[in-house]
Amino acid sequence: MSVLKLKFSFQRRVRLAQGLWLLSWMAMVSGAITVAMGVFLKTELFRRAEVMHNNDIHIVPNLLMAVGLASVGINICAGKVCQDSLDASRFPRWKNLLTPFFCVSIFFTSLLLVAMILSYALQPSLEESLKVGLKNGIRFYKDTDTPGRCFQKETIDRLQVEFQCCGNTNYRDWFEVQWINNRYLDFTSKEVKDRVKSNVDGRYLLDGVPFSCCNPASPRPCIQYQLLDNAAHYNYEYQSEELNLYSRGCRQALVNYYMGLMNTIGPGVMSVFLIQMTVLFSLRFLQTSMQAVEGQENVEIETEGYILEKGVKETVKELQEKIMIFFQQVQVDVAPPETEAAAEEAAPEKEATPAS
Incomplete structure (x- = not known):
């Protein structure tokens, strides 16, 4: 039918x-x-x-x-x-x-x-790819002198500004990496020495973020250093200062x-x-x-x-x-060469067999 x-x-x-x-x-x-x-x-x-x-x-x-x-x-x-x-x-x-x-x-x-x-x-898969990629991007942010990573800082800064995001998951991701190049650090300063010595890997870690994390909608000038120290800034409480930095992570954005x-x-x-x-x-x-x-x-x-x-x-x-x-025809087309080879191998055996 x-x-x-x-x-x-x-x-x-x-x-x-x-x-x-x-x-x-x-x-x-x-x-x-x-x-x-x-x-x-x-x-x-x-x-x-x-x-x-x-x-x-x-x-x-x-x-x-x-x-x-x-x-x-x-x-x-x-x-x-x-x-x-x-x-x-x-x-x-x-x-x-x-x-x-x-x-x-x-x-x-x-x-x-x-x-x-x-x-x-x-x-x-996309989310996992961005998670690992952004983690590496933040880690190599400071390597502006390293071939192959020279534009990593520019890429991350543009990304954070364009998508209004900060870090991988949130702004605290920047606290876990040294994002300032050593040539911009004064190693004669006691503060720098103390921070480097206090870290096992000898990295300069601080509770700060790049300027590209700053939210222009904030009513106060951007605070990007000593983010977790309320006493360091006047009339400041980091738990409630949501407008100061972008709260959304770049992976989610x-x-x-x-x-x-x-x-x-x-x-x-x-x-x-x-x-x-x-x-x-x-x-x-x-x-x-x-x-x-x-x-x-x-x-x-x-x-x-x-x-x-x-x-x-x-x-x-x-x-x-x-x-x-169709597959049977393909098998039949492949089979003859094998048959001929077998016949050629069998021919000498027949010649060697004495006649009865």
């Missing part, structure tokens, strides 16, 4: 071909937009590459770009099929190409859903930013998926309705179109049988 069988008159087939031609061009534009979304997301990820530990999340924009390009090619072919379907003498040349075309198209269209699912499934992008791109990708599936379903109806016209003198006859010629179970079973036959 055919799945979704419909009757098509000549006028209905013409309208289907014309509507599908317009829809295929719309889907081609959607594919180009998908490429643009992938490029934009890839660019945003590259901008923060210095504070990311791994590139697992890059699989999402890579998929979007690949599927978008494939969608453009698929819909150009679909538009050409629609044009040829208006001429019964030209349409038969697509007869042997449309089945593999549908298989390839469904595969790439399904990758749109895969990309959308991965964009949410990889959130824990970046995760929110990228997941916001994913949430924006997700509905767009879903729309492209639905448009592309509509093109493929309509093209399947056009293909099957045009098959009955082949060899007919009267091309204006009424025909039937369907999605599957048989039921779903029968189609799956038939597909499995075709795959098994």
Whole structure:
């Protein structure tokens, strides 16, 4: 029993071909937009590459770009099929190409859903990548003289200002690292010597943060040193001075930013998926309705179109049988060389056997 069988008159087939031609061009534009979304997301990820530990999340924009390009090619072919379907003498040349075309198209269209699912499934991986990357970025903040880390300070400062965040989890992350370069420390000062000696690793640690952590919305001048000492500042209590520094950590700020992008791109990708599936379903109806016209003198006859010629179970079973036959043929093609080699090895044994 055919799945979704419909009757098509000549006028209905013409309208289907014309509507599908317009829809295929719309889907081609959607594919180009998908490429643009992938490029934009890839660019945003590259901008923060210095504070990311791994590139697992890059699989999402890579998929979007690949599927978008494939969608453009698929819909150009679909538009050409629609044009040829208006001429019964030209349409038969697509007869042997449309089945593999549908298989390839469904595969790439399904990758749109895969990309959308991965964009949410990889959130824990993104968060872990930012956690390690930001930790290393803060640790190397002071290494402005070290090759490969010269711009780490600028990257972190720009990040904290742009996303209004401080540290990895919060501003206290800066208390655990020496973020001031040794050449800007006066080692003749007793305070500096005491701080260095009080630390096992000989680091200069202090309860202070870089200026980029300062919140411009604070009503008082920024306090960035001796943050935990209420007596060091007039009318100051660090537990309640929330406006003085950004309270949000940069990891959470970046995760929110990228997941916001994913949430924006997700509905767009879903729309492209639905448009592309509509093109493929309509093209399947056009293909099957045009098959009955082949060899007919009267091309204006009424025909039937369907999605599957048989039921779903029968189609799956038939597909499995075709795959098994294909692999059997491959095995048969590989077997003869082994048989010939075995025959050559057996030949000397027959010659050595005395005749009875």
